[in-house]
Amino acid sequence: MQIQHRQAERHVLTVIVDNEAGILAKIAGLFTARGYNIDSLTVADITEDHATSRITVVTNGPPPVIDQIIAQLERLVPVHKVVDLTDEGPHVERELALVKVAGHGDHRVEALRLADVFRASVVDTTTSSFVFELTGAPEKIDRFIALMRELGLVEVGRTGIVGMMRGAQGI
Template sequence: MRLKEAARERHTLSVTVDNEAGILARIAGMFSARGYNIESLTVADVTEDESISRITIVTSGAPPVIEQIIAQLDRLVPVHKVTDLTELGPHVERELALVKVAGQGDQRIEALRLADVYRARVIDATTGSFVFEVTGSSEKVDTFIGLMREVGLVEVARTGVVAIARGREAV
């Protein structure tokens, strides 16, 4: 393994911003202009009056690169706070995927059995296909999708990672 690859770490960043037009484009542009990759990105308003949004970004890089990403995000005007949940410590991450699987006979039975093992819910069914909803860690979702490839995977839609710190305090 090369040294450059060994130094890369996956980090989950929580960014609170003013809920205004163009902020997501500015953040994505900052990543793009500097050659950083966004592995996952989710956005939702988090206040009753819809004035503040939380953006959850999953990215990878060497520690100095992650520090630079955080510093540059912190400098954007509508950004209130950037929290590296990975560095903060214990946090909860989840992802949701809708997984369409087509099959007949034994493949259909195996798809249902695997869905049960992974606690995936059937949210749509026809005589020739299922749509499953699976939630959990990205690794769990990846594994479920991989198994469904073997029994008739047709299509996948994923939300991306959402994350929140554990404990009583807001971050």
């Protein structure tokens, strides 16, 4: 008898919740208590009356584990809806990063040239450093950071992933 091992898959989950104290801790606690890893976590208020928030969680696991995570999230009282963007179909993922690079001479010129190629904006500059703002897919940001390491990378701040389905329909 042959045993098949199911490959862990990356999933982007969007969770619509009541904007109340402790909800983020409940969701993070659900993952922690069951040994599930969170690769990225973002949360923001999404309604004019500040009553509802959207939490985006990126996690990994085989399909049965992802199904279990979704079922457990749906059982939490302040959760209105859970959508697995990965399973739903084509979606857009974006992340914002601030990247500080220090350098002089050719390194400084090359950092500016690469920032232009990646469409990063200079949001702060001194005579010895730049802070670049970059938005895009996580892979794009990873590539930019890797290149900046060779030119004097000092610090990186990343927001985490936000995702949304393509097309006119909302979740």
